[in-house]
Amino acid sequence: MKIVISMCLLFLSTACTYEQEPSEALCTTVENSKINPDETGFRDVVLITDNADENIGYFLNGELVAHSECTSALKNVGENSGQKYEWFMFGQKIERNGIQSIEFYTTGAGVESTLATRLETSMGWQRQYRQRGVVTREIWLNEPNLDSITSSSNFDNDGVIEVIVISDVISKTKSYDANTAQFDCSWSDSGVLTLDQGCANESTIDNTIFGTIIDSDFYLNELNNATDSYPTDRSEIEEDIERYFK
Structure with missing residues (x-):
């Protein structure tokens, strides 16, 4: 400590900082x-x-x-x-x-995992799952006019890449089909199912069913680009x- 302070005094023109417990x-x-x-x-x-x-x-x-x-x-x-x-x-x-809680647990398949949560009033995801150090699921609970958005990528090693949006009796699923190498979209409105292979009409159907466009790709990108903040x-x-x- 004395050496650090002495060096700071000696070189006043140079920024000098150190961390302290x-x-x-x-x-x-x-x-x-x-x-x-x-x-x-x-x-x-x-x-x-x-x-x-x-x-x-x-x-x-x-x-x-x-x-x-x-x-x-x-x-x-x-x-x-x-x-x-x-x-x-x-x-x-x-x-x-950046988190309110974290749970360290092992899945039934023996995978070391964590579940981090944020305050209910926080923006962004409220629940984030890591498995083998990789973020595999995020759940967003504060998006305007929506109940929840869940983005997943190989969660519990299931091989599924998808985004699920829920608003009351309406839901939307955008999922990746490895056989066709494309995303497909589906909507359920009070039990009535609408399918859109390749999600070619995603924005139009979003507007029709939700009254707004749901940018599902944003939530997948957030999941894939997640970094350690805790x-x-x-x-x-x-x-x-x-x-x-x-």
Whole structure:
């Protein structure tokens, strides 16, 4: 540290930065005034273990409030029976590194996978699945006038490339046919099916059924070009918890 500071002072004309770990005090205490404006001082942020679950937070009126500025706050079993980590501050869900939670699990076929989620109010996808390190499915829940859009590429090793759009009783599927090397489109409107081989009339039929054009290719491109914005190594998350609370 002294060497870095000395070099910065010596070469003032050159930008000089370095990363610093959050202080233990920041991670293991919380200002009372941020909980109750009338209070002063600090209270402890602690880890409470309940069987396999781990909860981090502070006590308020005898109850643990999920909170951590430096780590995930909740660790429990996720929907796929894997290990799930969630981020909270002052009892409210937050996003850290672009996600609110991540679950590490193994599929029935033995494939190492993750499921990352974002807050319901976030733009973009709300659920993203990775299998063997590759994004294979994204689910979008905040697109205007639509219930959901699901883009998939070889999810669970099924070989299927498709986008499914749902809006109430209307749905659209755009899927790749490896035999013809083209995408085909289909729509269902209250059970009435419309087919369009090659998706040659996709925009026109979209307008007729949905009242607007659904750019399915956009969601496939987002899936195929997805990059890491959050830790996908479980050990990194565990190391942070170990550093401050164990």
